[in-house]
Amino acid sequence: MKIAVLGTGMVGRALAGRLADLGHEVAVGTRDVADTLSSEEYASWQEGHPTVVLRPFREVGEFGDVVLNAVAGIHALAALEAVGAAALSGKVLLDLAIPLDLSAGLPPTLTTANTDSLGEQIQAAFPDALVVKSLHTVYYEVMIDPARVPGEHSIFVAGNDEAAKTMVSGILEQFGWPAGSIIDLGDITAARATEMYSRLFFALYGRLGSFDFNINVVRAGA
Numbered sequence: 001m002k003i004a005v006l007g008t009g010m011v012g013r014a015l016a017g018r019l020a021d022l023g024h025e026v027a028v029g030t031r032d033v034a035d036t037l038s039s040e041e042y043a044s045w046q047e048g049h050p051t052v053v054l055r056p057f058r059e060v061g062e063f064g065d066v067v068l069n070a071v072a073g074i075h076a077l078a079a080l081e082a083v084g085a086a087a088l089s090g091k092v093l094l095d096l097a098i099p100l101d102l103s104a105g106l107p108p109t110l111t112t113a114n115t116d117s118l119g120e121q122i123q124a125a126f127p128d129a130l131v132v133k134s135l136h137t138v139y140y141e142v143m144i145d146p147a148r149v150p151g152e153h154s155i156f157v158a159g160n161d162e163a164a165k166t167m168v169s170g171i172l173e174q175f176g177w178p179a180g181s182i183i184d185l186g187d188i189t190a191a192r193a194t195e196m197y198s199r200l201f202f203a204l205y206g207r208l209g210s211f212d213f214n215i216n217v218v219r220a221g222a
Contacts, residue, residue, distance in 0.1 A: 001025070001066060002025045002026075002063055002064050002066075003025070003026050003027075003064055003065065003066050003067075003068065004026075004027050004028075004029055004060035004061060004064025004066070004067045005019070005026060005027070005028050005029065005060075005070055006028075006060070006068065006069050006070060006071050006080070006083065007028075007030075007069070007071040007072070007079070008030050008036050008039075008042055008054075009070070009072070010140060011096065011143075012028060012068075012071075013045050013049075014141065014143070014144055015068055015096075015140070016028050016049065017045075017048075017049050017052070018144040018145075019171075020049055020051050020052050022174050025051075026051070026052045027053045027059075027060040027063045028052055028053070028054050028055070028060065029055060029056065029057045029059075029061065030054060030056065030057065031056070031057060031079070032056075033055065033056060036054060037054065057079055058084055058087060060083070061083035061084060061087030061088060065092075066091065066092045066093075066167065067088060067091055067092070067093045067094070067129075068093075068094045068096065069094065069096060069097055069122070070097070071097060072097065073097040073098045073100050073111070073118055074099070074100070074101075074111065076095070076097040076118060076122065077122065077125060080093075080122060081125075085128065085129075088126050088129040089126075089128040089129065090129075090130070091129060091130065092129075092130045092132060092161075092164045092167050093122070093126070093129040093130060093131045093132070094132050094134060094171070095118070095122055095131055095132065095133050095134075095191075096134070096135045096136045096143075097118055098118065098195050098198050099111040099113075099117070099118040099195060100198065106206070107202035107203060108198070108202065110196065110198065110199070113192065113196050114192065115192075116192065117133075117188075117189070117191035117192040118191065119131060119188050119191030120188050120189060120191060123160065123188050130159065130160075130163075131159055131160070131188055132157055132158070132159035132161075132164050132168040133156075133157070133158045133188060133190070133191040133194060134155065134156060134157045134168055134172065135155065135172070136194065136195070136198075137155065137156060137194055137197050137198075137201065137214075137215075138155065139211035139212070141211070142211070142214060144175050144176075145175070146175065146181070149212055149213060149214045151216070152178075152181060152216050153214035153215060153216040154182075154183055154214070154215060155172060155177050155181055155182055155214075156182075156184075156185050156190075157169060157172075157182060157183070157184050158185040158186060158187065158188055158191050158194065159187065159188050160187050160188050165184060169182050181216075
């Protein structure tokens with residue numbers, strides 16, 4: 001599968017590398033290719049992942065059968081606008097971004113909550129894209145390797161299109177998430193709940209001193 005990953009930070013790099021290792025054809029999107037390649041950190045990572053190509057946002061959007069939004073939440077809509085509505089039309093858009101405000105340090109607050117979410121804003125801005133919110137309730141290392149956290153634990157999907165959620169669930173299973181751990185929360189409005197979970201996530205990190213954790217939803221009679 002051709003997969004476009006938007007974002008060159010540690011989350012985008014981790015996802016792109018894992019997807020390439022799984023045999024997918026992967027391209028990473030950035031606003032300025034030359035500027036990104038001038039970063040020693042990215043250039044070093046690129047050397048270790050020679051099959052992953054780096055392209056401008058619009059080009060990777062046109063390339064990908066599936067698009068993963070791993071851009072920081074405050075820049076997500078601008079990055080997707082650079083990709084363009086036409087390139088996203090009819091495609092599954094897996095959104096991992098959280099609308100974090102880190103201006104006052106940790107723990108962060110949210111720029112939108114309660115009655116709206118970044119996932120909903122993205123779906124409204126790109127109505128022809130098939131937006132699925134997932135993976136953002138765990139640290140990036142756990143996203144791509146859930147076995148880092150022993151035992152059973154849960155991951156969530158939310159979106160308006162059932163087929164798109166099925167496709168995303170398939171990617172999660174390739175990462176190592178058991179089918180039984182993937183919980184479908186319904187339409188994209190459920191992104192409000194999972195984005196707001198970030199407040200608990202950072203509170204737990206503050207107490208545990210590690211990002212290697214997750215929660216498990218335990219059901220009566222299960």
